[in-house]
Amino acid sequence: MPGTNLTREEAQQRAKLLTVDSYEIDLDLSGAQEGGTFRSVTTVRFDSAEAGAETFVDLVADAVHEVVLNGHSLDVAAVFRDSRIALKRLEAGPNELKVVADCAYTNTGEGLHRFVDPVDQQAYLYTQFEVPDARRVFANFEQPDLKATFQFTVKAPTGWTVISNSLTPEPEGPQGTVWVFEPTPRMSTYITALIVGPYHSVHSSYEGPGGQSVPLGIYCRPSLAEFLDSDAIFEVTRQGFAWFQEKFDYAYPFAKYDQLFVPEFNAGAMENAGAVTIRDQYVFRSKVTDAAYEVRAETILHELAHMWFGDLVTMEWWNDLWLNESFATYTSIACQAYAPDSRWPHSWTTFANSMKTWAYRQDQLPSTHPIMAEINDLDDVLVNFDGITYAKGASVLKQLVAYVGMDEFFQGVQAYFKRHAFGNTRLSDLLGALEETSGRDLKSWSKAWLETAGINVLRPEIETDEHGVITSFAIRQEAPALPAGAKGEPTLRPHRIAIGLYDLDDDSGKLLRGERIELDVTASASTQVPQLVGKRRPAVVLLNDDDLSYAKVRLDEQSLAFVTEHLGDFESSLPRALCWASAWDMTRDAELSTSAYLDLVLSGVGKESDIGVVQSLHRQVKLAIDLYAAPSHRDALLTRWTEATLTHLRTAEAGSDHQLAWARAFAATARTPEQLDLLEALLEGGQTIEGLAVDTELRWAFVQRLAVVGRFDEAEIGAEYERDRTAAGERHAATARAARPTPEAKAEAWASVVDSDKLPNAVQEAVIGGFVQTDQRELLAPYVEKYFAAVKGVWDSRSHEMAQQIAVGLYPSIHVSPETLTRTDEWLSAANPSAALRRLVSESRAGVERALKAQSADA
Numbered sequence: 038m039p040g041t042n043l044t045r046e047e048a049q050q051r052a053k054l055l056t057v058d059s060y061e062i063d064l065d066l067s068g069a070q071e072g073g074t075f076r077s078v079t080t081v082r083f084d085s086a087e088a089g090a091e092t093f094v095d096l097v098a099d100a101v102h103e104v105v106l107n108g109h110s111l112d113v114a115a116v117f118r119d120s121r122i123a124l125k126r127l128e129a130g131p132n133e134l135k136v137v138a139d140c141a142y143t144n145t146g147e148g149l150h151r152f153v154d155p156v157d158q159q160a161y162l163y164t165q166f167e168v169p170d171a172r173r174v175f176a177n178f179e180q181p182d183l184k185a186t187f188q189f190t191v192k193a194p195t196g197w198t199v200i201s202n203s204l205t206p207e208p209e210g211p212q213g214t215v216w217v218f219e220p221t222p223r224m225s226t227y228i229t230a231l232i233v234g235p236y237h238s239v240h241s242s243y244e245g246p247g248g249q250s251v252p253l254g255i256y257c258r259p260s261l262a263e264f265l266d267s268d269a270i271f272e273v274t275r276q277g278f279a280w281f282q283e284k285f286d287y288a289y290p291f292a293k294y295d296q297l298f299v300p301e302f303n304a305g306a307m308e309n310a311g312a313v314t315i316r317d318q319y320v321f322r323s324k325v326t327d328a329a330y331e332v333r334a335e336t337i338l339h340e341l342a343h344m345w346f347g348d349l350v351t352m353e354w355w356n357d358l359w360l361n362e363s364f365a366t367y368t369s370i371a372c373q374a375y376a377p378d379s380r381w382p383h384s385w386t387t388f389a390n391s392m393k394t395w396a397y398r399q400d401q402l403p404s405t406h407p408i409m410a411e412i413n414d415l416d417d418v419l420v421n422f423d424g425i426t427y428a429k430g431a432s433v434l435k436q437l438v439a440y441v442g443m444d445e446f447f448q449g450v451q452a453y454f455k456r457h458a459f460g461n462t463r464l465s466d467l468l469g470a471l472e473e474t475s476g477r478d479l480k481s482w483s484k485a486w487l488e489t490a491g492i493n494v495l496r497p498e499i500e501t502d503e504h505g506v507i508t509s510f511a512i513r514q515e516a517p518a519l520p521a522g523a524k525g526e527p528t529l530r531p532h533r534i535a536i537g538l539y540d541l542d543d544d545s546g547k548l549l550r551g552e553r554i555e556l557d558v559t560a561s562a563s564t565q566v567p568q569l570v571g572k573r574r575p576a577v578v579l580l581n582d583d584d585l586s587y588a589k590v591r592l593d594e595q596s597l598a599f600v601t602e603h604l605g606d607f608e609s610s611l612p613r614a615l616c617w618a619s620a621w622d623m624t625r626d627a628e629l630s631t632s633a634y635l636d637l638v639l640s641g642v643g644k645e646s647d648i649g650v651v652q653s654l655h656r657q658v659k660l661a662i663d664l665y666a667a668p669s670h671r672d673a674l675l676t677r678w679t680e681a682t683l684t685h686l687r688t689a690e691a692g693s694d695h696q697l698a699w700a701r702a703f704a705a706t707a708r709t710p711e712q713l714d715l716l717e718a719l720l721e722g723g724q725t726i727e728g729l730a731v732d733t734e735l736r737w738a739f740v741q742r743l744a745v746v747g748r749f750d751e752a753e754i755g756a757e758y759e760r761d762r763t764a765a766g767e768r769h770a771a772t773a774r775a776a777r778p779t780p781e782a783k784a785e786a787w788a789s790v791v792d793s794d795k796l797p798n799a800v801q802e803a804v805i806g807g808f809v810q811t812d813q814r815e816l817l818a819p820y821v822e823k824y825f826a827a828v829k830g831v832w833d834s835r836s837h838e839m840a841q842q843i844a845v846g847l848y849p850s851i852h853v854s855p856e857t858l859t860r861t862d863e864w865l866s867a868a869n870p871s872a873a874l875r876r877l878v879s880e881s882r883a884g885v886e887r888a889l890k891a892q893s894a895d896a
Contacts, residue, residue, distance in 0.1 A: 041097065041120045043169065044414040045354055048180040051092055055178065057083040057185040058131075059220065062175045065192045066233055067214065070160045072151055074099050074139040079176040081134050081185070088129035093121040095172040095179040096138060097148070103137035122176065136176035144797040145836045146303035148173025149231070152797070154300070156260035156763055161234035163299040163314050165307055168355065169415050171226040181225040182353045182461040188220040193233050200232040200256065202310045204292045221310065222290065223459045225351050230309030232256065232297045239267040243278045249288060251278065254295040260763060261298065261320045270296065273334045277341040280376040281368070286451040290349045290458070296337065300764055301799035303838050304422075305336045308343030308365070315340070322765065323734035326694035328649035331373070331381045338369035345454060353461040355418035359408050360464055362422075363430025366392065367438075370431070386610040387649050388435075389584045392428040394618055394653075397589065398625070399424030400492050402883050403522035404876045408433060409464060409487040419837050420873045432587040433486050439533040439555075439585040440482065441475035448474040482531065485560060489528040491519050495558070495581060496591045497536075501574045510569040512558050512580065514588075522879065532558040536566065537582030537612060538575040547608040551575060553582060576603075579612055590619055601637060605644025614650055617641075621657050624665060625887060627894035631666040634658070635674055639681055648694045655682075655702040663811040664853055664884075665891035679706045683715075691728025700729055704738040713748055733761055737769040744773040745810050768803040775807030778816060783808065787820060790843060791827050798838060805846035814851055821849040821857065825864045832874045844874060848881035853888040861885075 065076040081094070097120045104111040104122055116123045122136065142151035142162070148170045152161050164174060172179045191199050192215050199205065199216040202224070209215045221229070236256040243251040253274060255267045274296070282288060291311035302316035319333045342365040352361055370392075373384035381387070399405065404423075408430050412418050438446045449471035457466060464487070468479045493514055500509040512534075516527035538552040552572070558564045577596045581588060592600060600616050607613040620637055623629035629637075638654050645651050662674045682703040689696035707716050716739045718724035719731050731739070740757045743749040751774070758770040775786035786808045790801055809817070824847050832840045849857055861882040865875060 041169065042414050042416055043095070043179065045356075045412065048182070048354060051178060051180065052182050054086050054090055054092055054127075055083050055183060056086075057081065057178055057183045059186045059188065060175070060177065061188045061190070063190045064174070064231070066162065067192050067194060069142070069151065069162055069233065070194060072142050072160070074141050075149070077136075077138045077140045077175050079134075079136045079138075081136075081177065083132055083134070083178070083185075084130055085127040085132055086129070088127070090127045091123070091125045092127065093123050094134060094136070094176050095169070096120060096122055096136065096176040097170075097173045098138040098140045100139040101136065102139070103135065105135040107132055107134075120172065134176070138176065140174055143173065143836075144301070145839050146301055146798045147836055147838055150299075150301060152300045152764070154258050154260055154764060155767060156258075157235075159235050161236065161258055161300060163232045163297065163302075164230050164309075165303065165314065166229060166309075167227040167307060168418050169227070171229060174231075177226045179226055181227065181351050181355070184223040184225055184351070184459070184461065186220040186223055187229050189216075189218045189229075189231065191216045191218075191231060191233065197234055198232075198236045198238065198256070200230075200236075200254075200295055200297060200312055202229055202291065202312050204252070219292075224310050224348060228308060228310045228348050228351075230307075230312040230314065232295075232299065232312060232314065235259065236297070237262040237265070239265065241267075241271050243275050243289075243294070245278060245282060245288070251289055252293040254293070255298070256295065257298040257317055257320050258300065261317060261322070264320050264322050265298075266321075269330070270337065273337050274341065276376045276379065277338045277369075277372055280372045281342060281345065284368070284447045284450070285345050285454055287345060287349070287454045287458070289344060291344060294341075294344075296340075301797055303798060306340045308340045308347055310344065310348045313340040318765075322763075323732040324697060324730055325734075326648045326652065326698055328387070328652055328694075331384070331387060331649065334381060335369050335373060335384070335387075338372050339365045342368045342372075346450075349459060350454060350457045351461050353463055354412065355415075355421075356410060356412040357462075357464055358412070358418060358421060359410065359426040359430040360467065362427045363408075363434050366427055366431035367434040383610050383647065385584060386614045386647055388431075389611060389618060390614045390647075390650050390653050393432060393584070393587070394621065395424040396428035396432055396587065397492060397622060400429055400490065401520060401887075402880045403520045404880050405490045405520060405523045407488050407490050407525070416871065416873045420841070420876055429587060435584075436486075436533055436586045437471075437479075437482070441471055441477050441479075445475040446471065485528060485530040489530075490523060490525045491516065491527055492587070492589055493528075493530055493532070494589045494591060495532070495534070495586075497578050497580055497593045497596075498563075499574065499578060499593055499595075505574045507569050507572050507574050510566040512564045512566060514558060514560075514562055514564070520883065529560045529562065531560045532581075532586040532588060534558055534580060534586045534588075535582040536569070537577075537579040538569075538572070539577040539579060539607070539612070540575045541603065541606065542608075545608070546606060548577065548603055548606045548612075549608055550582070550612070555585075558586075579615065581615065582612060584611060584615060589622055590615065591623075592616075592619065602640070604637065605641035610647045610650070613645065614647065617645075617650060617654065624657075624661055624891065627887075627890040630895040631661045631891065632670060632674065632895055634661055635678060639677070643685065648698060651695060652698050655698065655705075659702075659705060661891075664851070664888040665895060667892050667895040670895060675706060675708065679703065679708055679712060682706060683712065686729075687726065692730075693728070696726075696729055697735070700726075700735060701738055704735075704742050707742055708746070713743065713746060716743055717748070734765075737761070737766075737773075741769065741773045741776055741807070744807075745776045745778065745812055747778045749773070750777060764799075768799055771800050771803040772807035775804045776810055778810075778813055780816065783813075783816060783820070787823065790847070791823075791831060794835060794839070798842070801839065802842055802846070805842060809846065809851060811851050817849075818852070820847070821852055821860065824849055825860060825868075828864075828878070829868050829870055829874065832871065840874075841877065844877045845881060848878065850881055850884055853885055853892060855889070857885050858882060858889075 061080040063078040202221045203218040237259045241253045298317040306315040346364040347361045373381040453470040498511045535555045624634040686699040754773045
């Protein structure tokens, strides 16, 4: 959106001048059922360090009716432009500003989002303010280091629920339509929140040490209430409270803790203080695997960790966003791994399998950047919620914990919270606290790990005598060249790693770890490991066992040959996940052909017990065949894979997670008339597979595949929607319609997304997901040029979330050819895109370039 940027320099100048005391915000949402705009009245009290100084307050509004500064009315036309209200001639010391405006409900998931549930036709509202969207609801100083208290007064329809950061009051007024909240503690604008509508709720409490009692609430739309497993959500929440309060040695800092499952949410969840919003797809309407419950639990714990790290203590500016997100990611996984009675003690396997692969992928793009990124303005941060900020950062924090010790790490965190409660910090504040508790000098560690980009590769170099005894063992470290266009230089780094020695156990047939050593790898090309000299060489030597560091790991030739035959035989899930990840990484790097990768997966996936790993392998195989396989091999590989999915579906344990996962994998790739007949028969009940419940979500997976291949058209899609007239059904139907293999269906889908801006965020995302089909390359070929003709105009005219969906989702990634690269380069040269758009398009281009190399390796 033009005119809404804010530079770091502007924020620093404003923070130097101002100290913000309080906001009083009065919102009239009584017309929410009809939509349009709402009245917003803001009174903000702040101190200025100078008399006569100038500054500005942020506001995105359809209309501003009144601006009163220190009792003087200002000319609105003169002071309000480009989403800012200019404030001149401030008084030294206290100032008071009042702004009366009309702000708009949105359907983009930014600001105050409004959604009408097709089940009950009721409106449901929620706010999403990170990064800079509180200004879409009330006038404010939109930057994280200008904390203040916030007192909300909200007028809403009778019988609705209004939730904010403070405890929910009893509504006032003759009809009970006004909610007057107590002021919050001091916090940043982006973690304030309002959730308004006729939501369903369940309540409980967390009873902690010393008589602590924290009210807990869970909310969702009434149409999802029958699926809300509140007991399971409360259980995870209480485990998080107990573990975090013990590790942080700081009591939960807010008055209550509500978790609100809201519709059409762009992210996974948002850490609004005491009022966490979560995407309502986490209220599972149909059977899901345990991996889905594990991911949901990690999301719940991630947001809870933010109550301390992010909300209680907040970054000064967005360049430390990584620390905010990495800390929440690391501690949520650690809580799952170590909390008593956790249902997911194998969470580090999931981390290695999903988060780490995301990080490695992001770190090999031309946009790769140091973890501690240079964030010059809001546009920079909006595209920086990426795999480096979340996953690489968390990986490096895990290594830091191994480096300084877990007890010392959390002692430093405890000191940090006590020292900076309700304040703002920089990275140096945390590192200083950790240096105090660990005795380690972290300055050189920080420079190597946080201020440089790129990945290291670790390889073992092993020599043995004629008896198989190790005579020399070294770890070779490489720093590959950064991707073309990336800033910085390749860097060798210090690593804290473990080395695992594995042999096949004759009795159990399992690969067991016979020995483990932990050591520091120096920031050099070679590190000797004398501890292993004189030992018998095992069947498998695994570097970075336990996944302590962040590096690509390669197996030596002998270990690789053994693992290729026995990958599924590791007794523990984590070394299996590390080997699977290494194989996938080699495939992406064109070191292992897609055909060989498929062989490896088919030989080992049947022994894989971790359902999250199985589902990742399903996604990776499909992606590899679609994009990384030589085109001449693709059909044969798809045939092999599809037949394998059907075999596993038929032989999996009835009613198991594996059976459901294989059903979904089969549905994603079914292709022959017989396979498609089976999908139809399963839908209609003409055939059944013992234990497989073809429930609402699985039905839609079948319907969408049948639409892709042209078996189902509007009549069948419409009939399925009649069975499921819900918001989710609406999205699934939109995907199926856009997936149909006709020029008319593609033109209709394209026009609804690109030519019109009326679709809500979630429906737009669903249409894009259906539009792009790897089965339909020829049909989609005309849209390559249409993409480049439209994308800059879309970016310049749409909100960030909506524009990013289109820029990334409609890029011609499935057209893997030199021509796609050439056309992208021409556009990058001629279009003069903003830095953010240039980054997104360049990242997509890198995917095509990688796919071309992989296809050559598979030829």
